[in-house]
Amino acid sequence: MAERKPIESWLTDMDGVLIHEGVPIPGADAFIKKLRESGKPFLVLTNNSIYTARDLQARLTRMGLEVPVENIWTSALATAKFLDDQRPGGTAYVIGEAGLTTALHDIGYVLTDHDPDYVVLGETRTYSFEAMTKAVRLINGGARFICTNPDETGPSTEGPLPATGAVAALITKATGRNPYFAGKPNPLMMRTGLNAIGAHSETSAMIGDRMDTDVLAGLEAGMETFLVLTGLTSREDVDQHPFRPSNIVESIADLVERV
Numbered sequence: 001m002a003e004r005k006p007i008e009s010w011l012t013d014m015d016g017v018l019i020h021e022g023v024p025i026p027g028a029d030a031f032i033k034k035l036r037e038s039g040k041p042f043l044v045l046t047n048n049s050i051y052t053a054r055d056l057q058a059r060l061t062r063m064g065l066e067v068p069v070e071n072i073w074t075s076a077l078a079t080a081k082f083l084d085d086q087r088p089g090g091t092a093y094v095i096g097e098a099g100l101t102t103a104l105h106d107i108g109y110v111l112t113d114h115d116p117d118y119v120v121l122g123e124t125r126t127y128s129f130e131a132m133t134k135a136v137r138l139i140n141g142g143a144r145f146i147c148t149n150p151d152e153t154g155p156s157t158e159g160p161l162p163a164t165g166a167v168a169a170l171i172t173k174a175t176g177r178n179p180y181f182a183g184k185p186n187p188l189m190m191r192t193g194l195n196a197i198g199a200h201s202e203t204s205a206m207i208g209d210r211m212d213t214d215v216l217a218g219l220e221a222g223m224e225t226f227l228v229l230t231g232l233t234s235r236e237d238v239d240q241h242p243f244r245p246s247n248i249v250e251s252i253a254d255l256v257e258r259v
Contacts, residue, residue, distance in 0.1 A: 078188065
Protein backbone atom coordinates (compact mmCIF):
# COMPACT_ATOMS: atom_id res chain seq x y z
CA MET A 1 0.00 0.00 0.00
CA ALA A 2 1.30 3.44 -0.93
CA GLU A 3 2.20 5.64 2.01
CA ARG A 4 -0.25 8.48 2.59
CA LYS A 5 0.82 12.08 2.19
CA PRO A 6 1.20 14.26 5.31
CA ILE A 7 -2.07 15.64 6.68
CA GLU A 8 -2.49 19.28 5.66
CA SER A 9 -6.23 19.68 6.42
CA TRP A 10 -8.51 18.34 9.14
CA LEU A 11 -12.24 17.64 9.18
CA THR A 12 -13.84 16.62 12.46
CA ASP A 13 -17.30 15.61 13.56
CA MET A 14 -18.70 17.64 16.45
CA ASP A 15 -20.92 15.50 18.72
CA GLY A 16 -18.97 12.65 20.28
CA VAL A 17 -15.62 14.07 19.17
CA LEU A 18 -15.45 17.67 20.40
CA ILE A 19 -18.50 17.79 22.69
CA HIS A 20 -20.80 15.37 24.46
CA GLU A 21 -24.26 16.46 25.64
CA GLY A 22 -23.24 20.11 25.71
CA VAL A 23 -19.91 19.59 27.49
CA PRO A 24 -16.49 19.80 25.78
CA ILE A 25 -14.58 16.52 25.62
CA PRO A 26 -11.15 16.88 27.29
CA GLY A 27 -8.57 17.90 24.70
CA ALA A 28 -11.07 19.50 22.32
CA ASP A 29 -10.07 23.05 23.24
CA ALA A 30 -6.36 22.24 22.81
CA PHE A 31 -7.03 20.59 19.45
CA ILE A 32 -9.00 23.56 18.07
CA LYS A 33 -6.42 26.01 19.43
CA LYS A 34 -3.59 24.06 17.79
CA LEU A 35 -5.47 23.96 14.47
CA ARG A 36 -6.03 27.71 14.49
CA GLU A 37 -2.40 28.40 15.39
CA SER A 38 -1.15 26.07 12.65
CA GLY A 39 -3.02 27.92 9.91
CA LYS A 40 -4.08 24.59 8.40
CA PRO A 41 -7.55 24.49 6.76
CA PHE A 42 -10.11 22.73 8.94
CA LEU A 43 -13.84 22.15 9.29
CA VAL A 44 -16.12 21.12 12.13
CA LEU A 45 -18.92 19.04 10.63
CA THR A 46 -22.34 17.98 11.84
CA ASN A 47 -25.19 16.04 10.25
CA ASN A 48 -27.61 18.01 12.43
CA SER A 49 -29.42 20.56 10.27
CA ILE A 50 -31.32 22.38 13.04
CA TYR A 51 -28.82 25.19 13.65
CA THR A 52 -27.14 27.71 11.38
CA ALA A 53 -23.34 27.86 11.38
CA ARG A 54 -23.60 31.12 13.34
CA ASP A 55 -25.82 29.43 15.96
CA LEU A 56 -23.31 26.60 16.32
CA GLN A 57 -20.41 29.04 16.58
CA ALA A 58 -22.15 30.76 19.51
CA ARG A 59 -22.90 27.41 21.20
CA LEU A 60 -19.29 26.25 20.83
CA THR A 61 -17.97 29.59 22.08
CA ARG A 62 -20.05 29.25 25.26
CA MET A 63 -18.31 25.89 25.79
CA GLY A 64 -14.88 27.47 25.34
CA LEU A 65 -14.29 26.23 21.79
CA GLU A 66 -13.41 29.10 19.47
CA VAL A 67 -14.40 28.00 15.96
CA PRO A 68 -14.84 30.67 13.25
CA VAL A 69 -18.22 30.48 11.50
CA GLU A 70 -16.55 29.79 8.15
CA ASN A 71 -15.02 26.63 9.66
CA ILE A 72 -18.41 25.04 10.40
CA TRP A 73 -20.08 22.80 7.81
CA THR A 74 -23.54 21.31 8.34
CA SER A 75 -25.70 18.88 6.38
CA ALA A 76 -28.03 21.84 5.74
CA LEU A 77 -25.22 23.76 4.01
CA ALA A 78 -24.24 20.64 2.04
CA THR A 79 -27.87 20.17 0.99
CA ALA A 80 -28.14 23.80 -0.12
CA LYS A 81 -24.91 23.54 -2.12
CA PHE A 82 -26.19 20.39 -3.81
CA LEU A 83 -29.53 22.01 -4.74
CA ASP A 84 -27.83 25.18 -5.96
CA ASP A 85 -25.67 23.07 -8.28
CA GLN A 86 -28.58 20.92 -9.44
CA ARG A 87 -31.31 23.50 -9.93
CA PRO A 88 -30.28 27.12 -9.20
CA GLY A 89 -33.11 29.39 -8.07
CA GLY A 90 -35.50 26.51 -7.47
CA THR A 91 -38.37 25.99 -5.06
CA ALA A 92 -38.76 23.69 -2.09
CA TYR A 93 -41.23 22.57 0.55
CA VAL A 94 -39.14 22.27 3.72
CA ILE A 95 -39.66 20.35 6.93
CA GLY A 96 -36.93 21.59 9.23
CA GLU A 97 -35.54 24.39 11.36
CA ALA A 98 -33.63 27.64 10.83
CA GLY A 99 -30.37 25.91 9.87
CA LEU A 100 -32.03 24.45 6.79
CA THR A 101 -34.42 27.24 5.84
CA THR A 102 -31.67 29.87 6.17
CA ALA A 103 -29.26 27.82 4.02
CA LEU A 104 -31.91 27.55 1.28
CA HIS A 105 -32.85 31.24 1.49
CA ASP A 106 -29.17 32.12 1.17
CA ILE A 107 -28.91 30.34 -2.21
CA GLY A 108 -32.02 32.12 -3.49
CA TYR A 109 -34.52 29.31 -3.08
CA VAL A 110 -38.23 30.08 -2.66
CA LEU A 111 -39.89 28.03 0.08
CA THR A 112 -43.41 27.05 -0.94
CA ASP A 113 -45.99 24.29 -0.69
CA HIS A 114 -47.30 25.02 -4.20
CA ASP A 115 -45.84 22.63 -6.78
CA PRO A 116 -42.24 22.78 -5.44
CA ASP A 117 -39.26 21.33 -7.29
CA TYR A 118 -38.19 19.53 -4.11
CA VAL A 119 -39.45 18.31 -0.77
CA VAL A 120 -36.50 18.79 1.62
CA LEU A 121 -36.60 16.98 4.94
CA GLY A 122 -34.31 18.01 7.78
CA GLU A 123 -34.01 17.75 11.55
CA THR A 124 -36.67 19.23 13.80
CA ARG A 125 -37.96 18.55 17.29
CA THR A 126 -41.55 19.17 16.15
CA TYR A 127 -42.34 16.82 13.25
CA SER A 128 -46.03 17.31 12.52
CA PHE A 129 -48.39 14.80 10.95
CA GLU A 130 -49.84 17.59 8.82
CA ALA A 131 -46.40 18.51 7.40
CA MET A 132 -45.54 14.87 6.69
CA THR A 133 -48.90 14.37 4.95
CA LYS A 134 -48.24 17.41 2.76
CA ALA A 135 -44.76 16.11 1.94
CA VAL A 136 -46.20 12.73 0.89
CA ARG A 137 -48.76 14.38 -1.40
CA LEU A 138 -46.20 16.72 -2.98
CA ILE A 139 -43.79 13.83 -3.65
CA ASN A 140 -46.62 11.80 -5.15
CA GLY A 141 -47.36 14.85 -7.26
CA GLY A 142 -43.84 14.92 -8.72
CA ALA A 143 -41.61 16.78 -6.25
CA ARG A 144 -38.14 15.27 -5.83
CA PHE A 145 -37.36 13.98 -2.34
CA ILE A 146 -34.17 15.28 -0.65
CA CYS A 147 -33.07 14.59 2.93
CA THR A 148 -30.30 16.34 4.84
CA ASN A 149 -29.00 13.17 6.49
CA PRO A 150 -29.86 9.52 7.12
CA ASP A 151 -29.40 9.50 10.92
CA GLU A 152 -32.27 7.47 12.34
CA THR A 153 -31.84 8.68 15.91
CA GLY A 154 -30.28 11.67 17.62
CA PRO A 155 -28.90 12.09 21.13
CA SER A 156 -30.61 13.80 24.04
CA THR A 157 -30.13 13.83 27.80
CA GLU A 158 -33.24 11.60 28.12
CA GLY A 159 -32.07 9.10 25.51
CA PRO A 160 -32.32 8.63 21.73
CA LEU A 161 -34.79 10.70 19.72
CA PRO A 162 -36.28 9.82 16.32
CA ALA A 163 -34.32 11.77 13.71
CA THR A 164 -34.40 12.62 10.02
CA GLY A 165 -33.72 9.13 8.70
CA ALA A 166 -36.60 7.65 10.69
CA VAL A 167 -39.07 10.23 9.36
CA ALA A 168 -37.68 9.77 5.85
CA ALA A 169 -38.49 6.05 6.15
CA LEU A 170 -42.10 6.90 6.97
CA ILE A 171 -42.39 9.15 3.91
CA THR A 172 -40.68 6.54 1.72
CA LYS A 173 -43.15 3.89 2.91
CA ALA A 174 -46.04 6.18 2.02
CA THR A 175 -44.71 7.23 -1.40
CA GLY A 176 -42.47 4.43 -2.60
CA ARG A 177 -39.78 7.09 -3.21
CA ASN A 178 -36.35 6.96 -1.60
CA PRO A 179 -34.74 10.32 -0.77
CA TYR A 180 -31.32 11.52 -1.85
CA PHE A 181 -29.32 12.02 1.37
CA ALA A 182 -26.86 14.93 1.17
CA GLY A 183 -25.18 14.47 4.57
CA LYS A 184 -22.74 11.88 5.89
CA PRO A 185 -21.96 9.16 4.88
CA ASN A 186 -22.47 10.66 1.41
CA PRO A 187 -18.95 11.71 0.35
CA LEU A 188 -20.64 14.70 -1.31
CA MET A 189 -20.75 16.41 2.09
CA MET A 190 -17.03 15.83 2.53
CA ARG A 191 -16.09 16.94 -0.98
CA THR A 192 -18.16 20.13 -0.84
CA GLY A 193 -16.65 20.85 2.57
CA LEU A 194 -13.12 20.27 1.27
CA ASN A 195 -13.85 22.56 -1.68
CA ALA A 196 -15.12 25.25 0.71
CA ILE A 197 -11.72 25.39 2.46
CA GLY A 198 -9.60 24.71 -0.63
CA ALA A 199 -8.39 21.34 0.64
CA HIS A 200 -7.66 18.04 -1.12
CA SER A 201 -8.76 14.59 0.02
CA GLU A 202 -5.34 12.94 -0.35
CA THR A 203 -3.85 15.34 2.22
CA SER A 204 -6.88 15.53 4.53
CA ALA A 205 -8.08 13.56 7.55
CA MET A 206 -11.56 12.93 8.95
CA ILE A 207 -12.13 12.43 12.69
CA GLY A 208 -15.36 10.86 13.89
CA ASP A 209 -17.02 8.70 16.52
CA ARG A 210 -19.29 6.71 14.18
CA MET A 211 -18.21 4.02 11.76
CA ASP A 212 -21.38 4.17 9.65
CA THR A 213 -21.26 7.92 8.96
CA ASP A 214 -17.96 9.63 9.83
CA VAL A 215 -15.48 6.89 8.99
CA LEU A 216 -17.42 5.67 5.96
CA ALA A 217 -17.75 9.21 4.56
CA GLY A 218 -14.06 9.91 5.04
CA LEU A 219 -13.11 6.57 3.52
CA GLU A 220 -15.31 7.06 0.44
CA ALA A 221 -13.98 10.60 -0.01
CA GLY A 222 -10.41 9.25 -0.09
CA MET A 223 -9.30 10.70 3.24
CA GLU A 224 -7.28 9.30 6.14
CA THR A 225 -9.70 8.43 8.95
CA PHE A 226 -9.47 8.57 12.74
CA LEU A 227 -12.05 6.88 14.96
CA VAL A 228 -12.28 8.27 18.49
CA LEU A 229 -13.83 6.17 21.25
CA THR A 230 -15.58 9.03 23.09
CA GLY A 231 -18.88 8.69 21.21
CA LEU A 232 -21.14 5.96 19.89
CA THR A 233 -18.59 3.39 18.67
CA SER A 234 -16.52 1.12 20.90
CA ARG A 235 -13.34 -0.68 19.88
CA GLU A 236 -15.32 -3.95 19.81
CA ASP A 237 -17.86 -2.48 17.38
CA VAL A 238 -15.24 -1.88 14.68
CA ASP A 239 -15.01 -5.50 13.58
CA GLN A 240 -18.74 -5.61 12.89
CA HIS A 241 -18.15 -3.44 9.82
CA PRO A 242 -16.66 -4.54 6.48
CA PHE A 243 -14.31 -1.54 6.52
CA ARG A 244 -11.89 -0.12 9.06
CA PRO A 245 -10.66 3.35 10.02
CA SER A 246 -7.06 4.22 9.22
CA ASN A 247 -6.46 4.84 12.94
CA ILE A 248 -8.25 4.28 16.27
CA VAL A 249 -7.50 6.63 19.18
CA GLU A 250 -9.02 7.04 22.62
CA SER A 251 -10.02 10.69 22.17
CA ILE A 252 -9.34 13.97 20.40
CA ALA A 253 -6.66 14.67 23.01
CA ASP A 254 -4.50 12.03 21.31
CA LEU A 255 -4.48 14.02 18.08
CA VAL A 256 -3.32 17.41 19.35
CA GLU A 257 0.30 16.60 18.59
CA ARG A 258 -0.62 15.32 15.10
CA VAL A 259 -1.65 18.81 13.94
